[in-house]
Amino acid sequence: MTNSVNRREQASQKRRRLTAAAAVVLHEQGVERTTLADIAREADVPVGNVYYYFKTKDELVRAALAAHSAHLDELTAHLEEFEDPRARLKALIEGWIAQRDTAARRGCPTGTLAVELDKRTDGTLDAEVGAVVRRLLDWAADQFRALGLPDPEGLALTLVSGYQGMSLLANALRDPDVMTREGTRLLSWLDSLRVPDDPA
Incomplete structure (x- = not known):
């Protein structure tokens, strides 16, 4: 049970790293110039693993948009203080x-x-x-x-x-x-x- 929980947590962390990396690399290079290998390198994840989480570049763009949205939520929550x-x-x-x-x-x-x-x-x-x-x-x-x-x-x-x-x-x-x-x-x-x- 503990091993499966650890694997799920590791997978979740890897997905979060890839999502954050997608937001950074797409901002730096743009959608067309960015490859899945660029994002894997930024996330420090083997490129083959990227396809396990994201089948296409569009899925990574969606993940980057989710990261932008989450950042906006964090920002506005901070401003509400x-x-x-x-x-x-x-x-x-x-x-x-x-x-x-x-x-x-x-x-x-x-x-x-x-x-x-x-x-x-x-x-x-x-x-x-x-x-x-x-x-x-x-x-x-x-x-x-x-x-x-x-x-x-x-x-x-x-x-x-x-x-x-x-x-x-x-x-x-x-x-x-x-x-x-x-x-x-x-x-x-x-x-x-x-x-x-x-x-x-």
Whole structure:
């Protein structure tokens, strides 16, 4: 019994390593240039074992999307520790700024995947990456709604669009300062938002 439990745990750990490796390598190299061998190497798993867990590259892309989704869940759970919704949103932006070097080298992990998958003709994985982006938009809209601001969905779209735009430009220009400058601008914009008739 103990041996079968250990084997299951080892298999689960191996799958998690492969999933995390897929998220990293796909961000670094893109879907088309990534091979299963690249992911096996990053995960330190024999390449033959990859096929046991993931039969196709698309299954690995789905696993990477699941990793992005789990990371978003962890991030928003951490941000919920702030009592004030505005502080949560500011902490989110500050986190984006802190990732400026990665953004300059590779762009936003989810955003770059969305762009790449949109070029494919089967139309399945691009919808799945869109669902991850939608979760961030919904979370941000909830924060603006909690602040009592009008059009929370529109404000969330402005915020996330700002992030995607600055990530894209930082990557295109290979300039992490784009993230700093535009992130600071987003922070100022956030501070300027007031509930109508708010005396402050």
